[in-house]
Amino acid sequence: xxxxxxxxxxxxxxxxxxxxxxxxxxxxxxxxxxxxxxxxxxxxxxxxxxxxxxxxxxxxxxxxxxxxxxxxxxxxxxxxxxxxxxxxxxxxxxxxxxxxxxxxxxxxxxxxxxxxxxxxxxxxxxxxxxxxxxxxxxxxxxxxxxxxxxxxxxxxxxxxxxxxxxxxxxxxxxxxxxxxxxxxxxxxxxxxxxxxxxxxxxxxxxxxxxxxxxxxxxxxxxxxxxxxxxxxxxxxxxxxxxxxxxxxxxxxxxxxxxxxxxxxxxxxxxxxxxxxxxxxxxxxxxxxxxxxxxxxxxxxxxxxxxxxxxxxxxxxxxxxxxxxxxxxxxxxxxxxxxxxxxxxxxxxxxxxxxxxxxxxxxxxxxxxxxxxxxxxxxxxxxxxxxxxxxxxxxxxxxxxxxxxxxxxxxxxxxxxxxxxxxxxxxxxxxxxxxxxxxxxxxxxxxxxxxxxxxxxxxxxxxxxxxxxxxxxxxxxxxxxxxxxxxxxxxxxxxxxxxxxxxxxxxxxxxxxxxxxxxxxxxxxxxxxxxxxxxxxxxxxxxxxxxxxxxxxxxxxxxxxxxxxxxxxxxxxx
Ligand SMILES: [Zn+2]
Numbered sequence: 001x002x003x004x005x006x007x008x009x010x011x012x013x014x015x016x017x018x019x020x021x022x023x024x025x026x027x028x029x030x031x032x033x034x035x036x037x038x039x040x041x042x043x044x045x046x047x048x049x050x051x052x053x054x055x056x057x058x059x060x061x062x063x064x065x066x067x068x069x070x071x072x073x074x075x076x077x078x079x080x081x082x083x084x085x086x087x088x089x090x091x092x093x094x095x096x097x098x099x100x101x102x103x104x105x106x107x108x109x110x111x112x113x114x115x116x117x118x119x120x121x122x123x124x125x126x127x128x129x130x131x132x133x134x135x136x137x138x139x140x141x142x143x144x145x146x147x148x149x150x151x152x153x154x155x156x157x158x159x160x161x162x163x164x165x166x167x168x169x170x171x172x173x174x175x176x177x178x179x180x181x182x183x184x185x186x187x188x189x190x191x192x193x194x195x196x197x198x199x200x201x202x203x204x205x206x207x208x209x210x211x212x213x214x215x216x217x218x219x220x221x222x223x224x225x226x227x228x229x230x231x232x233x234x235x236x237x238x239x240x241x242x243x244x245x246x247x248x249x250x251x252x253x254x255x256x257x258x259x260x261x262x263x264x265x266x267x268x269x270x271x272x273x274x275x276x277x278x279x280x281x282x283x284x285x286x287x288x289x290x291x292x293x294x295x296x297x298x299x300x301x302x303x304x305x306x307x308x309x310x311x312x313x314x315x316x317x318x319x320x321x322x323x324x325x326x327x328x329x330x331x332x333x334x335x336x337x338x339x340x341x342x343x344x345x346x347x348x349x350x351x352x353x354x355x356x357x358x359x360x361x362x363x364x365x366x367x368x369x370x371x372x373x374x375x376x377x378x379x380x381x382x383x384x385x386x387x388x389x390x391x392x393x394x395x396x397x398x399x400x401x402x403x404x405x406x407x408x409x410x411x412x413x414x415x416x417x418x419x420x421x422x423x424x425x426x427x428x429x430x431x432x433x434x435x436x437x438x439x440x441x442x443x444x445x446x447x448x449x450x451x452x453x454x455x456x457x458x459x460x461x462x463x464x465x466x467x468x469x470x471x472x473x474x475x476x477x478x479x480x481x482x483x484x485x486x487x488x489x490x491x492x493x494x495x496x497x498x499x500x501x502x503x504x505x506x507x508x509x510x511x512x513x514x515x516x517x518x519x520x521x522x523x524x525x526x527x528x529x530x531x532x533x534x535x536x537x538x539x540x541x542x543x544x545x546x547x548x549x550x551x552x553x554x555x556x557x558x559x560x561x562x563x564x565x566x567x568x569x570x571x572x573x
Contacts, residue, residue: 015039031251040210040251042188044090045097045114048147052255053101053110063132065094065125073156082156086117094125095150098133100140104259106266108145109137115149115189122194123154127164130198134171134182141269143181143262144172148199152192165197172198179272179397181265183258186211186236186245200244203394204261204334207236207245208254243336243343243383260332264350264357265398271356271543272399306490308499309475311467312446313409315372316521318528320347320362320405323445326528327535328353328360334391343384345376345412348391353403354536359395361388361456362405365446378447379412382425385455389429392436396547401439401539404456409474411452426455433458434555437547441538443513443531444468444500445520460554461538462508464500465531466515470508471498511538 013024017039027034031051032041043051049058073079087093095117101110111133113120130146137144153161175182182202188211190199195213199205207213214221214234222229232238236248249257311317324331328351336342348361365371365378372378380388388404395402411422433440433456442459448470457470464470473481478496479488503509513534520527542550 016041033251038209038250040188040208042115042149044116045092045112045147048112048187049097049099049101049110051251052112052147052258053103053108054105057102058099058110059101060097060099061129061132061136063098063129065129068124068157070124070160071156071158073158075156079156082118090114090116092117094129095120095123096126096129098129100136100142103145103255103262106259106262107140107142108258108262109133109140109142110145110147112147113149113194115151118154118156119152120148120150120194121152121154121156121161122150122164123157123161124164126154127161127167130168131171134168134175137180137182138171138174138178141178141180143183143265144175144202145258145262146182146184146198146202147187148184148190148194149187150190150192150194150199152194162193165193168198169201172201176203176397179269179399181261181398183261185249185254185258186213186239188212191215191217200338203397205245206247206249206254206257207239209236209248209250211236213239213244240335241342243338243341243387245336246334247332257332260330261350264332264400267357268395268399304490305469305493305496305499305502306475308467309469309489309493311519312469314519314521315367317407317446318520318524319366320360320364320407320445322524323362323405323528323531324351324360326525327532328358331360334394335387336390337383337386338390339383339386341381341383343376343381343387344374345378345380345408346384346388348388350400353532353539356539357400358539359391359398359400359402360405361391361402362445363408363452363456365407376412378408379410380408380452380455381412381414381417382420382422385411385422385425385429388456389425389432392429392432392440396436396438399438401441401543402436402459403535403539404440404442404459406442406444406448406453406456406470407446407468408449408452409447410449411455426451429455430458434558435551437551439539439542439545439550440554441535441542443535444470444509445531448498449474458554458558460542460550460557461510463511463513463534463538464503464509465513465520465527466500467519468500469493469498470500470503471496 011024012021014021015034017034018037020036032043069079092114096111096113098111101108111130134144172182183204184199184202186199186207190213196215212234218229239245240248331349331351333349345363347364351358351360363378364375366375392402411426440459441461442457444464446468450472475489475493476486478492480486500512504512514530516523516526
């Protein structure tokens, strides 16, 4: 009987979440996620590698950790003794396992931290090994995936461990410059210097369900501030709400998510590297306003601008999310501005258009009052603009075209938005878009409301749905100022020349995308098809243009637009 206890310990384990006694083999088959309560138990690095990458695809880097004790650190025990003990207990040389592997058939460089080894702390050896992994990614031109689990910098190596934050970050920056995707996967727990460097300065940050991340740990915060911490503080869900991570991913979905991201980056890279030789069958040049008379797509004679305003605002009109589900495939939404918020009025992420990966960013309204309120009626906060900026820059680094869908009454005009720098956030987007080294196609799908619209609409090609409007100010706002009477909005709408044919004539818009009659909301599926066709046709001629030429042309375009304004009277009637 005395021999059964140890064997039982090996066969069974107790869930830290719900205390269920679980058969170990069953738990392992379930990726160490409790089948009863969903608690994700911590994985050591070898188990993580085995679960995450394609079978037999992992090859460890030849580089080995060097044992260092740079400051001769001693607490209760000399630091070298602790290192030796950690090595014996884990069978690892250091707190990270590094190598190359494949996920879903795509090659990656991978570093996986192991919390068992001195709390996954970041010392000189760990920093060096992760840096070499990043350098391997750069040399092989493959994405870098970092799985973090760490209490922070390794105190026992003093300031030198702090320097590792900079070393690894520089290596991440090198991958950015080379347009190679970097992904971190936050696992529980990730704190301190690791949280404040490569866990969060990668292109895409995933948090495993149940993971916690923070700079200071909860105990420290409570001690220092005396504050009562909110429920769920620093959990993956908390991080998502505050714009700190792109998504929360349950363990069983992790490989699939990584595969989708890596595949998109790879396709973008291939497209960018394709030599720009003339096509055998050149795609037809999209008609410019000069080629296509307004009558071909314009509102029928007698259609009033105010009717168009009402159609553009119709609650049944397809939203960005509707188009993402119909005109695009495989949307993977990315969240957060990395500064404290995730604005619901702007959605964005990777998707495929006609088989090609693109970054889609758009305003999101809704069809019901509840949806509209939850999305702030599509009025983006500074956080929304910063999220969009982050995604635009990511697309450029990955060589993916950007497609924006504009549908906003305007940027959020609230006190909070002002406090958080709404004007500067919009300005930054406009500037960034004007020099973004990747093709950008913007489509005004509903309301194109002033600066909030332009923050997504500085593009190589600007399209506009037939019954959309695009205006410097709302008709009501214009009426209130110039007519001193907001009921004069219909008159203001006519005066503002805000319809698609008007804007084509002014050279602001390149092409009108037809809608199914009488308007998009009567046949959303047909509207989506027309939109997909128009964007695809407008994107095609841009794909082979060198980024520098694209940027030069885009800047010329917007300079011309300024000049045109002087020649053409803004108000015709
Ligand atoms: Zn459980």
